Amino acid sequence: MSGTMTRVADLVKLLARHGGSGILSSGGADEFLTQTDEAADAGSGPEQLAADLESMGPTYVKLGQLLSTRHDLLPQAYTEALTRLQDDVDPIPADEVHRIITDEIGADVKALFESFDDEPLAAASLGQVHRARTRSGRDVVVKVQRSDVRETVQGDMELLTQAAELIDNRTSAGERIGTAALLAQFRRSLADELDYRKELSNLERLRELAVSEDLIVVPEPIRDYSTSRVLTMEFIGGRKVTDVDSIGLLHVDGEALAETIFRFFLETLLNHGLLHADPHPGNLLVTPDGRLGLIDLGMVARVSKRVRQQLVRLLLAIGEGEGEEAANVLAAMGHPTSDYDAAAFRDDVSHLVSGALALGNDLQAGSVLVALARTSGAHGLRPPAEMSMIGKALLNLDKAVAHLDPSFAPGEAIRDNVATILKSGFSVSAGSAVAGALEAKEFTENLPRRANRIMDALSSGELTLRVNAIDEDRLLETLHQAANRLTVGLVLAAVTVAAALMSGIEAGPRLLGYPLVALLFFLAAALGGLALVVSIVVTDRRTRRRARQAEKDAPKRLRD
Structure with a gap:
C-alpha cells in the first residue's frame, strides 16, 4: 500500500511540475529561431522532464521514449531530450538470472550452455543481455527479463489510466492530446515489448525478408531456448555504425550499405507493413565481414494497409511538391479537433512541401514527416501515431546512412525507389481481390432493384429525404x-x-x-x-x- 501511495505521489509531483510549464506544443515552430535558440528558449524544462521520468522507473522511461515520437504534441526541445532517455539501473544479480532462466526454460543454466557470462553486455530497466555458448558450440546472446518488471508496469498503467481519464474529462488539453488513445497505444507497445515471443517472431519475419540481401544480417532466434521472459538468439559481432571511424569505413562499402539499408527499410514498411521503430545507429552493427547487422527488434510496429496506402500518396505528393494534395492526405489520415483550422493548415503544408522540394537531393523524408506532424498538431489535427513513429524512424535512419555515406541523398533514394512505393500502392492481395469481387457482384445484383424503388418513389411523390441536422431528443x-x-x-x-x-x-x-x-x-x-x-x-x-x-x-x- 505504501508503495502505491509513493507512486501516486511521484505521478502527482510530475504532473504538477511539468503540467503548466508550456510542455504541450500549442503552435508551430518559430521559423526565425535556430535549433539552438529553441533549446535555449525552453530552458532546463526538457532535461528536467527526462531526468524525472528516468527516476520513476521503466514504465515512465518507455512512456518518455514514446512521447519523443509525438512531434505533434511536444516542442522540438522536449522530443530531443526524451530521445536521449537512458535506463539507469543496477544489473540483475547472477544467481537471480540463473533462477529466471531455469524457471522459464526448465533446465539448469549449466545444462543448457557450455559457458555463460554472468557479467551482462547491457542492462536496462526491462531486462539485460548476456553472452553464452550452447552445448553445440554456437555463440549466442541471452536476453533475460527482470522478475518484478511486469507487476511494476501493471501498477503504473493503472495510475496512468486514471490520470488519462482525468486529463480527458477535466482539461481543455485532453481533446487535443487524445490522452486515452495515446495511453492505449503505449499499453500495446509496452505489452509487446514485455513479451519476448513477439520479438522472436519479428526476428524470424525480418530474416525471411532479408534472405535475398547480401549486405544485411538478422540474428537467428533459438526457439527451444526462448520463452516470453527469456530470448536466445545468434550472436552477431561488430561495432555500432557511429563507432566506425573514417579509416574503418575505408574497409567497407559505405555507399552500398547506405543504399541497401534505406531500400530495405522502405520495402519492409511499404510492402510488408513492418516498421523497425528504432533503427538508430546503436541498433545497427557493422560486422567484421562488412555487412550490416540489425539488432534489438523489440520495437517493431505493424502498419495497417490503409495507413501504408495513405503514406504512399503522401510521399508521392511531397516528391512532386503537391502541397495541396499532401494537406488533403494528412487531413484524411488525422483526427480533427474542435479548433482545427483547415485553411491555415492547407497553407502551411503547401509552404512546407514547396520548401522541402527546393532542397533537392538534400531532402530528408524523416525531417519532412516530423515537420508535417508538428504542423498538424499546431492547427488542431491529430495525426495517426504511426506517422509520427515512421517520421522518427526515418530520422534515425538518416543519421545512420549519413555516417556510412556522407554523400547519400535520401530524396534521390526515394525517387530511385519509386517503383517500390508504387508497388506498395497498387499491390492487391488474393483475399482483398476476392472481397472486392464479392462486393462488386452484390452491388451489380442489387443495383437494378434499388434503382427501380427510387424511381417508383419519385414518380409517386413518396421520395423522402431524412436529414439529422438537429438532435430532436x-x-x-x-x-x-x-x-x-x-x-x-x-x-x-x-x-x-x-x-x-x-x-x-x-x-x-x-x-x-x-x-x-x-x-x-x-x-x-x-x-x-x-x-x-x-x-x-x-x-x-x-x-x-x-x-x-x-x-x-x-x-x-x-x-x-
Missing part, C-alpha cells in the same frame, strides 16, 4: 429541463412570499420571535432552492460532458 430534453426549473423556481418564490406574509401573524407558536409556520416555510424555500442549484450544476456538467464527447465523435462519423 436532446432539444426536447433541454426544453423539458428548462420548464421544470422555471416551475420549481416559481413555486419556491411563492413559498417565500407566503412565508414573508405569515411572519406578521401574531397568533400561534413562535420561535426566536417569529411565527413557527413562517420559519418552516422559509426553511422549505431555502432547502428547495439549494436542491435546485445542485441539480442545475450537476445536470449542466453532464450536458457539457456529453457535448464534448459528441464533438469528438463527429469527425469519426463524417469519415465513416
Whole structure:
C-alpha cells in the first residue's frame, strides 16, 4: 500500500511540475529561431522532464521514449531530450538470472550452455543481455527479463489510466492530446515489448525478408531456448555504425550499405507493413565481414494497409511538391479537433512541401514527416501515431546512412525507389481481390432493384429525404429541463412570499420571535432552492460532458 501511495505521489509531483510549464506544443515552430535558440528558449524544462521520468522507473522511461515520437504534441526541445532517455539501473544479480532462466526454460543454466557470462553486455530497466555458448558450440546472446518488471508496469498503467481519464474529462488539453488513445497505444507497445515471443517472431519475419540481401544480417532466434521472459538468439559481432571511424569505413562499402539499408527499410514498411521503430545507429552493427547487422527488434510496429496506402500518396505528393494534395492526405489520415483550422493548415503544408522540394537531393523524408506532424498538431489535427513513429524512424535512419555515406541523398533514394512505393500502392492481395469481387457482384445484383424503388418513389411523390441536422431528443430534453426549473423556481418564490406574509401573524407558536409556520416555510424555500442549484450544476456538467464527447465523435462519423 505504501508503495502505491509513493507512486501516486511521484505521478502527482510530475504532473504538477511539468503540467503548466508550456510542455504541450500549442503552435508551430518559430521559423526565425535556430535549433539552438529553441533549446535555449525552453530552458532546463526538457532535461528536467527526462531526468524525472528516468527516476520513476521503466514504465515512465518507455512512456518518455514514446512521447519523443509525438512531434505533434511536444516542442522540438522536449522530443530531443526524451530521445536521449537512458535506463539507469543496477544489473540483475547472477544467481537471480540463473533462477529466471531455469524457471522459464526448465533446465539448469549449466545444462543448457557450455559457458555463460554472468557479467551482462547491457542492462536496462526491462531486462539485460548476456553472452553464452550452447552445448553445440554456437555463440549466442541471452536476453533475460527482470522478475518484478511486469507487476511494476501493471501498477503504473493503472495510475496512468486514471490520470488519462482525468486529463480527458477535466482539461481543455485532453481533446487535443487524445490522452486515452495515446495511453492505449503505449499499453500495446509496452505489452509487446514485455513479451519476448513477439520479438522472436519479428526476428524470424525480418530474416525471411532479408534472405535475398547480401549486405544485411538478422540474428537467428533459438526457439527451444526462448520463452516470453527469456530470448536466445545468434550472436552477431561488430561495432555500432557511429563507432566506425573514417579509416574503418575505408574497409567497407559505405555507399552500398547506405543504399541497401534505406531500400530495405522502405520495402519492409511499404510492402510488408513492418516498421523497425528504432533503427538508430546503436541498433545497427557493422560486422567484421562488412555487412550490416540489425539488432534489438523489440520495437517493431505493424502498419495497417490503409495507413501504408495513405503514406504512399503522401510521399508521392511531397516528391512532386503537391502541397495541396499532401494537406488533403494528412487531413484524411488525422483526427480533427474542435479548433482545427483547415485553411491555415492547407497553407502551411503547401509552404512546407514547396520548401522541402527546393532542397533537392538534400531532402530528408524523416525531417519532412516530423515537420508535417508538428504542423498538424499546431492547427488542431491529430495525426495517426504511426506517422509520427515512421517520421522518427526515418530520422534515425538518416543519421545512420549519413555516417556510412556522407554523400547519400535520401530524396534521390526515394525517387530511385519509386517503383517500390508504387508497388506498395497498387499491390492487391488474393483475399482483398476476392472481397472486392464479392462486393462488386452484390452491388451489380442489387443495383437494378434499388434503382427501380427510387424511381417508383419519385414518380409517386413518396421520395423522402431524412436529414439529422438537429438532435430532436436532446432539444426536447433541454426544453423539458428548462420548464421544470422555471416551475420549481416559481413555486419556491411563492413559498417565500407566503412565508414573508405569515411572519406578521401574531397568533400561534413562535420561535426566536417569529411565527413557527413562517420559519418552516422559509426553511422549505431555502432547502428547495439549494436542491435546485445542485441539480442545475450537476445536470449542466453532464450536458457539457456529453457535448464534448459528441464533438469528438463527429469527425469519426463524417469519415465513416
